[in-house]
Amino acid sequence: MTGAWTLRAPCSGQDGFAPNQDACGSATDIKNLCGPQLPTCGPCPFRAECIATIKPSQVKFDGIAGGRLWCNGEVIDALDDVSDDELxxxxxxxxxxxxxxxxxxxxxxxxxxxxxxxxxxxxxxxxxxxxxxxxxxxxxxxxxxx
Ligand code: SF4
Ligand SMILES: [Zn+2]
CATH class of the missing domain: 4.10.280 (MYOD Basic-Helix-Loop-Helix Domain, subunit B)
Incomplete structure (x- = not known):
């Protein structure tokens, strides 16, 4: 991701938010690989920017963006407090x-x-x-x- 806000996001410098292409296939793989990192988005004030930048549905994203866990562009898990306003x-x-x-x-x-x-x-x-x-x-x- 690019933009000055990415450096201030809680995930800055951390790995494991998007699986390596070879390492994953199914929703279960994505949950196992990235699910443990989902709570990192809890205090993040940039969820809307994150989703607007990654465009998870459009690019069929796998991994974590905006407090949600995505598989092939569909939300398969999310923090309890996610809101449509972040879209x-x-x-x-x-x-x-x-x-x-x-x-x-x-x-x-x-x-x-x-x-x-x-x-x-x-x-x-x-x-x-x-x-x-x-x-x-x-x-x-x-x-x-x-
Ligand atoms: S919402 Fe999550 S993945 Fe996106 S910038 Fe914030 S901490 Fe990182
Ligand atoms: Zn409409």
Whole structure:
């Protein structure tokens, strides 16, 4: 990483924040290799800068950035106090207000915009409401086969 703030970050001069290319493959490997260093990000005031610089989702990053542990650009572990505010401002797209829009934000290390947040809530509520119905249908199908 570059920038004067990197010298003042708690991880400055420390190793083990990104695995050696040959040493890792799976999420478990990354957890074993980098997970022990995650608490170093706890007091770091530069989490937003760290994520904005590395762009973990976009570059399919493996390792630690911004208080989160990433595997192939996806967060697989995080400190308890991470906040969406550490992610970049959302960029509004034609797909905003849909599940695809919400996925675009997360692929780009951005906060989710209000209309995508609302769409995600509605989709989740619909899924929850449909769950009992699906289970009922499965039971009926099962009963019909006996
Ligand atoms: S958030 Fe973590 S990895 Fe990023 S600069 Fe701070 S201590 Fe280093
Ligand atoms: Zn959006």
């Amino acid at each position: 970049a401002e959302p960029k509004l797209r034609p797909s905003c207000g849909t599940e695809a829009g919400a996925k675009s934000h997360s692929r780009n290390d951005e906060r989710i915009c209000p209309s995508c947040r609302q769409a995600t809530r509605e989709i989740e509520a619909r899924r929850q409401a449909e769950k009992p119905k699906r289970q009922e249908q499965l039971q009926l199908d099962f009963a019909g086969t006996t």
